[in-house]
Amino acid sequence: MLKALKLSIAVAITSGLIASGAAALQLKDDPESCQAYNPGQPKCKFTVTSLSTSGTVTGAVGMGDWVVVVKRGKVKMKFGPSSSDPEPVAFTYEVGDKVTAIVKSTPGWVVAGHD
Numbered sequence: 001m002l003k004a005l006k007l008s009i010a011v012a013i014t015s016g017l018i019a020s021g022a023a024a025l026q027l028k029d030d031p032e033s034c035q036a037y038n039p040g041q042p043k044c045k046f047t048v049t050s051l052s053t054s055g056t057v058t059g060a061v062g063m064g065d066w067v068v069v070v071k072r073g074k075v076k077m078k079f080g081p082s083s084s085d086p087e088p089v090a091f092t093y094e095v096g097d098k099v100t101a102i103v104k105s106t107p108g109w110v111v112a113g114h115d
Contacts, residue, residue, distance in 0.1 A: 032049065032093075033111060033112060034046045034099070034112060034113060035111045035112075038104070038107065038108050042103045043101070043103075044100070045098070047097070047099070048094065048096060048097040048099065048114075049095060050095065052093070058090070058091060058093055058113070059079070059088055059089045059092075060079055060088065060089045060091065060101065060110055060111065060112040061087075061089070061111055062081065062101075062103070062109050062110030063109055064103060064104075064105055064107060064108020064109065064110075065104040066081070066103045066104060066109070066110035067079065067102050067104065068089070068099065068100070068101045069099070069101075069102070070097050070099050071097065072094060093113070099112055
């Protein structure tokens with residue numbers, strides 16, 4: 001009886017891991033973005049592997065003192081809020097862009113990415 005229970009638990013755990021692994025594989029085409037927040041996780045990174053499919057504006061939005069650095073090949077571009085216009089920063093990411101979002105002060109946050 002105990003052996004059958006242990007086997008049932010092992011099968012349930014293994015099935016869950018396989019299902020979560022399959023779900024992770026499907027997330028490859030899902031939105032690409034990251035969120036940094038200070039205090040906590042003041043920096044995050046991702047690489048763009050797919051194009052935006054929703055047709056929405058892509059870029060970054062946040063509160064506080066933040067910057068998003070996009071490295072495209074050998075070119076580095078920096079985006080952040082201006083003191084006169086703290087609205088979201090619109091920017092179209094391209095496949096291969098390496099994106100780093102940094103929140104410089106507490107409290108603050110930034111979300112960078114598309115879709």
